[in-house]
Amino acid sequence: xxxxxxxxxxxxxxxxxxxxxxxxxxxxxxxxxxxxxxxxxxxxxxxxxxxxxxxxxxxxxxxxxxxxxxxxxxxxxxxxxxxxxxxxxxxxxxxxxxxxxxxxxxxxxxxxxxxxxxxxxxxxxxxxxxxxxxxxxxxxxxxxxxxxxxxxxxxxxxxxxxxxxxxxxxxxxxxxxxxxxxxxxxxxxxxxxxxxxxxxxxxxxxxxxxxxxxxxxxxxxxxxxxxxxxxxxxxxxxxxxxxxxxxxxxxxxxxxxxxxxxxxxxxxxxxxxxxxxxxxxxxxxxxxxxxxxxxxxxxxxxxxxxxxxxxxxxxxxxxxxxx
Amino acid sequence: xxxxxxxxxxxxxxxxxxxxxxxxxxxxxxxxxxxxxxxxxxxxxxxxxxxxxxxxxxxxxxxxxxxxxxxxxxxxxxxxxxxxxxxxxxxxxxxxxxxxxxxxxxxxxxxxxxxxxxxxxxxxxxxxxxxxxxxxxxxxxxxxxxxxxxxxxxxxxxxxxxxxxxxxxxxxxxxxxxxxxxxxxxxxxxxxxxxxxxxxxxxxxxxxxxxxxxxxxxxxxxxxxxxxxxxxxxxxxxxxxxxxxxxxxxxxxxxxxxxxxxxxxxxxxxxxxxxxxxxxxxxxxxxxxxxxxxxxxxxxxxxxxxxxxxxxxxxxxxxx
Numbered sequence: 001x002x003x004x005x006x007x008x009x010x011x012x013x014x015x016x017x018x019x020x021x022x023x024x025x026x027x028x029x030x031x032x033x034x035x036x037x038x039x040x041x042x043x044x045x046x047x048x049x050x051x052x053x054x055x056x057x058x059x060x061x062x063x064x065x066x067x068x069x070x071x072x073x074x075x076x077x078x079x080x081x082x083x084x085x086x087x088x089x090x091x092x093x094x095x096x097x098x099x100x101x102x103x104x105x106x107x108x109x110x111x112x113x114x115x116x117x118x119x120x121x122x123x124x125x126x127x128x129x130x131x132x133x134x135x136x137x138x139x140x141x142x143x144x145x146x147x148x149x150x151x152x153x154x155x156x157x158x159x160x161x162x163x164x165x166x167x168x169x170x171x172x173x174x175x176x177x178x179x180x181x182x183x184x185x186x187x188x189x190x191x192x193x194x195x196x197x198x199x200x201x202x203x204x205x206x207x208x209x210x211x212x213x214x215x216x217x218x219x220x221x222x223x224x225x226x227x228x229x230x231x232x233x234x235x236x237x238x239x240x241x242x243x244x245x246x247x248x249x250x251x252x253x254x255x256x257x258x259x260x261x262x263x264x265x266x267x268x269x270x271x272x273x274x275x276x277x278x279x280x281x282x283x284x285x286x287x288x289x290x291x292x293x294x295x296x297x298x299x300x301x302x303x304x305x306x307x308x309x310x311x312x313x314x315x316x317x318x319x320x321x322x323x
Numbered sequence: 324x325x326x327x328x329x330x331x332x333x334x335x336x337x338x339x340x341x342x343x344x345x346x347x348x349x350x351x352x353x354x355x356x357x358x359x360x361x362x363x364x365x366x367x368x369x370x371x372x373x374x375x376x377x378x379x380x381x382x383x384x385x386x387x388x389x390x391x392x393x394x395x396x397x398x399x400x401x402x403x404x405x406x407x408x409x410x411x412x413x414x415x416x417x418x419x420x421x422x423x424x425x426x427x428x429x430x431x432x433x434x435x436x437x438x439x440x441x442x443x444x445x446x447x448x449x450x451x452x453x454x455x456x457x458x459x460x461x462x463x464x465x466x467x468x469x470x471x472x473x474x475x476x477x478x479x480x481x482x483x484x485x486x487x488x489x490x491x492x493x494x495x496x497x498x499x500x501x502x503x504x505x506x507x508x509x510x511x512x513x514x515x516x517x518x519x520x521x522x523x524x525x526x527x528x529x530x531x532x533x534x535x536x537x538x539x540x541x542x543x544x545x546x547x548x549x550x551x552x553x554x555x556x557x558x559x560x561x562x563x564x565x566x567x568x569x570x571x572x573x574x575x576x577x578x579x580x581x582x583x584x585x586x587x588x589x590x591x592x593x594x595x596x597x598x599x600x601x602x603x604x605x606x607x608x609x610x611x612x613x614x615x616x617x618x619x620x621x622x623x624x625x626x627x628x629x630x631x632x633x634x635x636x637x638x639x640x641x642x643x
Contacts, residue, residue: 025453051453057483062442062476069446069460072431075453077446092439092473105424105432106415107637141638165640193643240643 001184007177009151010116011040013158014078016187018048021076024162027054028063028080028116037082038118038177060090064115068098068167071113076162084119084171085129087137098167099142112165114158120173120211120261121309127297130305132262134210135271137169138238144192145238147171149213151181153236156190164192173211173261195242197249201229204319205249207272208259209235212291212310216259219315230319238268246272247280254285255322259315264292286322291315329599330608332374332531336366336587338612339390342399345616346389346406350566354624355406359420362390364561367586368493369394371534372461375542379458381429381451383444385465386421387560388433395428399619409626416629417637431460437498438468441477441490448486448551459545461538463491467498469512478551482519485550489541490516492555493528499564500572516553528558529586532593559584 004012018024025048026041032055035042044053056063060081067079081087087094094115101109121130138145144166148154154172161168198213199220208216213234220230231249235241250256256276258269269290276288294308343361350359362369365387373382373394384391392402397413405412406420414422424432431447434440444462451458468474469492481488492512496503504510516523522544526537534556541552559581563570570578594600 054484057476057479059476059480061439061473062445062480065439065442065473065477066446066449066480069443070449070453071446072443073447073450073454075450092436093442096436097439097443101432102640103637104414104418104422106413106417108414108424108426109432110640112640144639144643 001182003180003182004151005177006151006154006172006179007038007040009155009183010158010172013155013162014041015044015047017159017162018052023074024076024078025052025054026078026080027056027067029056029058029082031055031080036080038174060086061093064090064093065097067113067115068093068101068111071111071167072101072109076112078114078116078162081115081117083129084117084133085131087117094169095137095140095143099140103142110165111167113167114161115167115169116172117169118172118174120175121293121298121305122175124300124302124305126300130298132260132293134171134238134262135267138268142167143239144168145171146192146236147210147238148236149176149210149234150198151179152183153190153234155183156188157192157236160189160192163189168192171210176211176214179214193237193240193242195233195235195237195245197231197245198234199230199232201231202253203228204230204255204257204322205233205246205253206230206257206259206315206319207233207235207246209238209268211261212259215310215312216315219312219319222312223316223319228319228323235268241271243272243275243279247276250276250280251283254283257289257291257315257318257322259291259310261310262293263295264290265295267292289318289322291318326599329594330604332370333590333594333600333605334608334612335370335394336531336590337609338399338615339366339393340587341612341616342393342402342619343389345620346403347566349406349620355420356408357419358386359566360387360564361560361562362387364581364586365493365495365528365558366390367531367534367590368528368556368558369463371531372463372491372538374531374535375538376459376461378429379456380542381431381447381458381460383431383440383447383460384433384463385437385440385468386433386435387465388421388423391430391433391463392423395425395430397423397425397428397430399615400622403619403623404626407623407626408628409623410629410633411622411626415633417633438464438471438473440464441468441473442480444488445477445481445486448481448488449484451487452484457546459487459489459542461489461491463493465498466492466494466496466503466512467506469515470498470507478516478519478521481551482521487545488551489538489545490521490551490553492553493558494555495558495560497564497572500568502572511555513553513555521551521553523553523555525555525557528556529584529589531586531590
């Protein structure tokens with residue numbers, strides 16, 4: 001096992017899959033000559049050439065639309081959105097085309113493509129460039145939405161996404177890129193649609209994913225010093241959502257907190273909590289709590305921005321409230 | 324072209340016309356649901372394009388797609404069954420009027436969101452360019468689609484990447500009820516292609532042979548590796564935008580004038596004038612088509628509804 005960053009894990013997954021399969025190629029803004037605005041594809045242009053590492057105009061509908069068409073012909077495009085905020089410019093193709101073409105034409109088409117999109121707040125980019133709109137995309141049947149939190153999961157899930165015959169939105173978080181963790185040697189994949197207990201405990205079930213996972217793990221360390229051992233369940237995939245490890249954990253702890261960076265209203269926490277109420281009502285010993293972003297567009301000012309975003313302290317407070 | 328091929332173009336156009344006339348009746352009877360956009364008046368366009376393409380060329384169009392479905396060789400039975408939402412439709416009754424396709428026949432679908440299939444068409448063409456196939460993607464769309472961003476993103480990308488795609492704007496003069504002059508900054512749509520440095524041509528679209536000739540020239544240009552080409556094909560829909568169209572936006576005289584230029588009538592005359600067929604042969608085609616349509620309606624009406632478990636199939640390829 002070697003410890004690498006999330007950035008490296010994603011980069012390695014892309015490179016290995018491109019080496020493995022000629023039909024895998026990348027398209028997006030500044031993915032080639034520039035090397036990727038987050039340096040994920042640095043060196044790819046020289047290694048694979050302009051046919052397989054394709055710089056595009058700043059035209060998101062063209063990027064996603066062309067990826068859909070190429071995927072329908074049997075290629076395996078990886079379309080990179082410079083940030084998930086730009087997904088709105090390609091919304092029709094992401095939610096109205098890719099996830100529906102197979103169903104609508106009676107199973108005649110496959111759309112084996114990956115959309116990589118980095119999101120998240122906390123970098124003073126202002127309201128339009130700081131969003132965590134993951135839940136919106138998880139609303140649509142036909143799309144798979146993956147949002148890993150660790151280097152191991154990022155690599156294994158991205159490889160699974162590239163090999164999947166279905167369209168996958170792969171959500172990365174900009175402030176997670178430097179997070180280090182151990183990654184298995186050699187080729188491996190992690191199945192899409194499987195949640196995982198990242199840290200066992202008995203006090204409270206804390207459910208999270210992506211950046212929220214990192215914060216939750218930090219909260220877990222601090223709570224452990226006070227003798228409170230939370231169980232951390234990482235969703236890893238938002239659609240299809242695997243509730244089994246969440247419910248198993250909840251049956252043991254009878255208490256749950258859900259942590260997400262996006263807005264609380266209609267969010268991932270709302271979905272997970274509703275499913276616990278529906279499917280594990282008899283096990284509930286305390287109100288289910290949500291830790292999420294305040295209901296405002298994210299401001300530029302650093303202090304205000306941090307006030308709006310969920311913090312480790314908020315997780316600790318919520319855990320203590322349900323105990 | 325051989326004599327039979329000339330006659331087959333006639334058969335296709337008559338089949339589209341009669342099939343849609345019958346579909347309109349079934350719609351009025353409540354047997355077809357949702358939207359129904361008729362191609363009547365525009366038959367020469369898709370018929371001429373498909374006559375010009377090679378088997379490796381992919382066809383893709385917007386929601387007015389019954390004509391193209393017939394041209395690529397889907398049967399009247401399959402089309403009618405899909406219109407009635409039956410399991411025997413080519414999309415298993417889950418797509419309806421606007422979502423017909425057949426991958427085996429290189430027909431990549433009718434697409435219902437205006438302009439959204441243009442970037443997808445660029446991607447289909449990229450697939451052929453990437454693998455070194457000499458297939459071309461023929462992408463049809465209406466004049467209304469040329470005002471939306473998808474058009475500009477898709478067409479621009481096709482030129483930047485030199486993609487093997489033939490863009491075909493069917494200019495039927497109206498985007499729903501809004502005349503081209505009221506919606507587009509230029510009334511000659513081909514000028515938009517000019518703006519992207521793409522060779523282009525305006526074509527008389529009521530004459531199937533003119534369409535075929537123009538498409539053959541364009542396809543040859545593209546197949547020689549010269550990148551995209553753009554045709555603006557002038558046509559007219561004789562019916563409303565869809566079945567619920569009050570048609571307040573055009574005078575009945577205008578419709579009548581165009582109906583005198585019926586593509587089927589024009590071609591009928593051409594076949595006679597050029598001794599490709601006699602009246603009896605053409606009548607025989609019409610009666611064969613009428614019988615085919617009646618059989619198709621019977622087939623569709625007697626076909627089973629999709630099974631309840633079909634509700635959950637084909638959401639994903641892989642089990643979830």
